[in-house]
Amino acid sequence: xxxxxxxxxxxxxxxxxxxxxxxxxxxxxxxxxxxxxxxxxxxxxxxxxxxxxxxxxxxxxxxxxxxxxxxxxxxxxxxxxxxxxxxxxxxxxxxxxxxxxxxxxxxxxxxxxxxxxxxxxxxxxxxxxxxxxxxxxxxxxxxxxxxxxxxxxxxxxxxxxxxxxxxxxxxxxxxxxxxxxxxxxxxxxxxxxxxxxxx
Amino acid sequence: xxxxxxxxxxxxxxxxxxxxxxxxxxxxxxxxxxxxxxxxxxxxxxxxxxxxxxxxxxxxxxxxxxxxxxxxxxxxxxxxxxxxxxxxxxxxxxxxxxxxxxxxxxxxxxxxxxxxxxxxxxxxxxxxxxxxxxxxxxxxxxxxxxxxxxxxxxxxxxxxxxxxxxxxxxxxxxxxxxxxxxxxxxxxxxxxxxxxxxxxxxxxxxxxxxxxxxxxxxxxxxxxxxxxxxxxxxxxxxxxxxxxxxxxxxxxxxxxxxxxxxxxxxxxxxxxxxxxxxxxxxxxxxxxxxxxxxxxxxxxxxxxxxxxxxxxxxxxxxxxxxxxxxxxxxxxxxxxxxxxxxxxxxxxxxxxxxxxxxxxxxxxxxxxxxxxxxxxx
Numbered sequence: 001x002x003x004x005x006x007x008x009x010x011x012x013x014x015x016x017x018x019x020x021x022x023x024x025x026x027x028x029x030x031x032x033x034x035x036x037x038x039x040x041x042x043x044x045x046x047x048x049x050x051x052x053x054x055x056x057x058x059x060x061x062x063x064x065x066x067x068x069x070x071x072x073x074x075x076x077x078x079x080x081x082x083x084x085x086x087x088x089x090x091x092x093x094x095x096x097x098x099x100x101x102x103x104x105x106x107x108x109x110x111x112x113x114x115x116x117x118x119x120x121x122x123x124x125x126x127x128x129x130x131x132x133x134x135x136x137x138x139x140x141x142x143x144x145x146x147x148x149x150x151x152x153x154x155x156x157x158x159x160x161x162x163x164x165x166x167x168x169x170x171x172x173x174x175x176x177x178x179x180x181x182x183x184x185x186x187x188x189x190x191x192x193x194x195x196x197x198x199x
Numbered sequence: 200x201x202x203x204x205x206x207x208x209x210x211x212x213x214x215x216x217x218x219x220x221x222x223x224x225x226x227x228x229x230x231x232x233x234x235x236x237x238x239x240x241x242x243x244x245x246x247x248x249x250x251x252x253x254x255x256x257x258x259x260x261x262x263x264x265x266x267x268x269x270x271x272x273x274x275x276x277x278x279x280x281x282x283x284x285x286x287x288x289x290x291x292x293x294x295x296x297x298x299x300x301x302x303x304x305x306x307x308x309x310x311x312x313x314x315x316x317x318x319x320x321x322x323x324x325x326x327x328x329x330x331x332x333x334x335x336x337x338x339x340x341x342x343x344x345x346x347x348x349x350x351x352x353x354x355x356x357x358x359x360x361x362x363x364x365x366x367x368x369x370x371x372x373x374x375x376x377x378x379x380x381x382x383x384x385x386x387x388x389x390x391x392x393x394x395x396x397x398x399x400x401x402x403x404x405x406x407x408x409x410x411x412x413x414x415x416x417x418x419x420x421x422x423x424x425x426x427x428x429x430x431x432x433x434x435x436x437x438x439x440x441x442x443x444x445x446x447x448x449x450x451x452x453x454x455x456x457x458x459x460x461x462x463x464x465x466x467x468x469x470x471x472x473x474x475x476x477x478x479x480x481x482x483x484x485x486x487x488x489x490x491x492x493x494x495x496x497x498x499x500x501x502x503x504x505x506x507x508x509x510x511x512x513x514x515x516x517x518x519x520x521x522x523x524x525x526x527x528x529x530x531x532x533x534x535x536x537x538x539x540x541x542x543x544x545x546x547x548x549x550x551x552x553x554x555x556x557x558x559x560x561x562x563x564x565x566x567x568x569x570x571x572x573x574x575x576x
Contacts, residue, residue, distance in 0.1 A: 027236075034236045038229055043220070050219040060224045067228055071236045134217050156211040181204070188207035197206050 020084045028074055038067060041085070045092050051157045052096045052150075054138045062095045069095075086167035089160075093150055093168060100146060140190045148183030155180055227372055230340050234272035273316050273339040277328040279471045281319060286326060287470055288335055289317040317470075318379075334377055338369050342381075346370075350378060352545045352570035354552070358563060360516040402441060405433050414442065414516075416484045416509035418491060419465065421502060424453040429484070449485060461498065465506050468496045469520075474506070481512055488512040492519055515563050522559060529557050535567065542573060549573040 023040070026033030045066055050059040069091055077087060141149045147169075154160040154168060162180075166173045191197040278287040316339065320331050341347055351366030365384070369377045405411055415430040427447040434440055446452060468474055474494035481488050489509030496504045510519065518526065529535065535555030542551050550570030557565045 031233050031236055035229065035233055038232055042225055042228070046219065046221075046224075047216075051216065054217075056219050056221065059219060060221055063224075064228050064231070067232050068235065071232050074236070133214060137211070137214055152211070156214075157216055184204045184207050184211075187211075188204055191207065191210070197210060 024074070024077065024084050027071075034071060034074075038071075041088055042067070045088060048089065048153070048158050049092055049096060051134075051138075051153055053099065054135065058099065062092070062099055065095050066092045082167050086164060089154070089158075089164075089168040090170065093154075096150070097146060136194075136196060137191075140187055140194070140196075143190050144183055144186055148179055148186065151176055151179045152183045152187065223372065230344075234340060271339075271343060273336055275316070275318065275332045275335045275339075277332055278467055279473075281471055285319040285321045286328060286331060287317065287319050288328075288332060289467070290315045334371060334375075337371055338377060338379060341369050341371075342367070342384075345384070349546055349548055350572060350575075351380075352550050352552070353380070354566075354568040354570070355518075356564075356566040356568075357517055358514040362517070398435060398439075398441060401435050402433050402443065406431075410434075413485055413487065414511070416447075416482075416489050416491070417444070418482075418493075418505075418507045418509065419457060419462075420505040421457065421461070422455075424455065425450070426453050426457050427484075447484065461502075461504075464498055465496055465504055468498075469494065469506065477505070480507070482509060484509065492521060515561075518563070518565075522563065525559050526557060526565060529559075530567075538566070541568075543570065545570065 023033055023037050027037045042063070046059055046063045049062045049066070050056065053059050053062065066088070070088060077084070082090070141152065144152070150169065151165055154165045155162070160168070162173050162176050165176045165180075169176065171179075188197060192199050273290045275288040275290055278289055281287055316335075318335050320326060320335075347367040347369050349365060350368045353364045353366065355362045355364070364380050364382060366378055366380050369379060371377060411431040411433050413429055414432050417428040417430070419426040419428075427450055428444040429447050430442055430444050432440055432442050474496040477493040477495060480491050480493060482491055483489075488511070490512045491507035491509040493505060493507035496506060498504060508519070510517070515522070535557050538554035538556055540551055540553050542549060544550070549572070551573050552568040552570040554566065554568045557567065559565065
C-alpha cells in the first residue's frame with residue numbers, strides 16, 4: 001500500500017521551488033512580495049490546520065501564529081535546508097502539535113470537562129454532508145497518536161508525497177512510510193469497530 | 200499494498216473534505232503580518248541606509264526605477280486634551296532622511312524628513328482613549344491600502360488662499376464606522392533618498408539665488424538664548440513646493456542647539472494649550488513684519504521657554520490655532536453668510552458644496568465650502 005501511495009498524487013516541485021525561491025528572497029526585502037507570499041499560502045495552510053483541528057476558530061488562531069512566526073523569522077530561513085513550502089508546513093504542524101498539548105493540559109486540569117477534543121465549535125461549513133463525513137473521520141483520527149494522525153492528514157487530505165512529509169516532519173522517508181502504514185491500520189480498526197467500514 | 204488496509208486507503212481517498220474560509224480573518228492577518236514586516240524592514244533599513252541609497256542610485260543610473268510601497272504600522276499614544284476638549288494622539292516621529300550640512304551662516308544644520316502622525320478626536324463627552332488609539336492605528340493601516348470611501352470635501356479660502364481637506368469613511372474590523380478629516384491623499388512626501396538628494400540640490404541653488412519666500416518665523420527663547428527658525432517656501436522646477444525651516448542668516452547662531460526632544464515637547468504643550476498666552480507682538484524679520492502669538496511653557500525638566508509663532512502681518516493666508524478656535528465658535532453660532540451651492544466632481548465623485556462666508560475679529564475673511572456626495576442626497 002505504501003509503495004503504491006508513493007506513486008499517486010506526486011507532483012513536480014521544480015517549478016514551485018523556483019517561484020518560491022524568488023518570492024521568498026523578494027519578501028525578505030519587500031513588503032509587496034511578502035503580501036504575495038502570504039496570499040499564495042494562506043488558504044492552503046488554513047485548510048491544512050482546519051483539517052487537523054476541524055474547528056474554524058482554532059484554525060484561524062493557529063494560522064495567525066504560523067504566519068506571524070514565518071514572517072518574523074523569514075530572514076533566518078535558509079533555502080538549502082528545506083523548501084519554503086515544507087518549512088511552512090513544519091511550522092504549521094508544530095502549531096497544531098502545541099495546540100493538542102495545550103488541550104491535553106486543559107483536560108487534565110479539568111477546567112471544562114465537557115470540552116472533548118472532537119466536540120468542535122460548529123463552523124459555517126459544519127452543516128454540509130461533507131463535514132458530517134469528515135467529522136467522523138476526524139473523530140477517529142483523534143484516537144490515533146499524533147505522529148500517525150499528522151502523516152495521514154498530510155498524505156491523504158493535503159496530497160503530500162512521502163518525500164515532502166519527510167521534510168515537513170523532519171523524519172526519514174522510511175519512518176514516514178511506517179507511520180502511515182501503522183496509522184492506517186489503527187484507523188481502519190477504529191472505523192471497523194464503529195461500523196463505518198466492513199470487517 | 201497490504202490487503203488488510205486496502206479498505207481504509209480507498210475510504211480516505213474518497214472522503215470529501217470540508218473547506219473553511221474566512222475573508223475577514225485573511226484580511227486582518229494580512230494587515231498584521233505585513234505591518235510587522237514593514238516595520239522590521241524600516242528598522243533594518245536604518246542600519247544600512249547609505250548602502251540602500253547607493254544601490255538605488257546605481258539602479259537609477261541604469262535607467263531603472265524601483266519603488267516599494269508597503270503598509271506601515273503606526274503606534275499612537277494619547278497626549279492629552281486640547282483647548283476645546285478634543286483628544287490629541289500622536290505617533291513617535293521617525294526620521295526617514297537626515298543630512299548634516301553647513302548653512303549660509305556657516306552653522307552646522309541638519310536637514311531631516313520626519314514621518315509620523317498626529318490626530319485629534321473631538322468629543323463632547325469623555326471617550327475611551329485606548330479604543331480611540333486602537334481605532335487610529337487601524338485607520339492608519341486602512342488608509343495606506345486606500346480601503347476607505349471619500350464622503351466629504353471641505354474647501355477653506357483664507358483671504359483668497361485656497362486650502363482643501365477631505366473626509367474619508369473607514370469601516371473598522373468590528374463593523375464600526377469612523378469618518379476622518381485628512382489632507383490630499385495624492386499629495387505625498389517623497390521618501391526616495393535619491394529624489395530627496397536631487398530636491399536638496401535644487402533647493403540649495405534656489406537658496407543661493409534667494410528664490411524663496413519666508414512664510415513663517417518661530418522664535419524660541421530658552422536660557423536667555425533666542426533660537427529663530429525661518430520657514431521658507433521653495434518652488435521646485437516641477438512645481439512641487441517644499442517648506443524648510445532654517446536658521447536666520449541675520450542672527451548669530453545660539454551656542455546650544457534646542458534638540459529634537461525639547462522641540463517636540465514645546466509643540467506638544469502648544470497643541471494641548473498648556474502654556475500662558477502672552478499676547479500678540481509685531482517683529483521685523485528680514486525686512487518684513489511678522490505678527491507673533493507668544494506663549495510661555497514650562498518643560499518637564501523645569502526649563503521655562505518663551506515660544507512665538509510669527510505669521511506675515513497683514514492679510515493672513517492660513518489660520519493660527521486661535522483663529523481656528525474663533526472660526527469654530529462662529530460656525531457653531533451659525534454666524535456664516537450663506538453664499539449658495541454649487542456642484543463639483545472631486546476624485547471621480549460628484550459633490551454638492553454649500554458655500555459660507557465668515558469674518559474673524561481681525562478682518563480675516565474665510566469662505567468655507569463643504570461638499571457632500573450628490574449620490575447620497
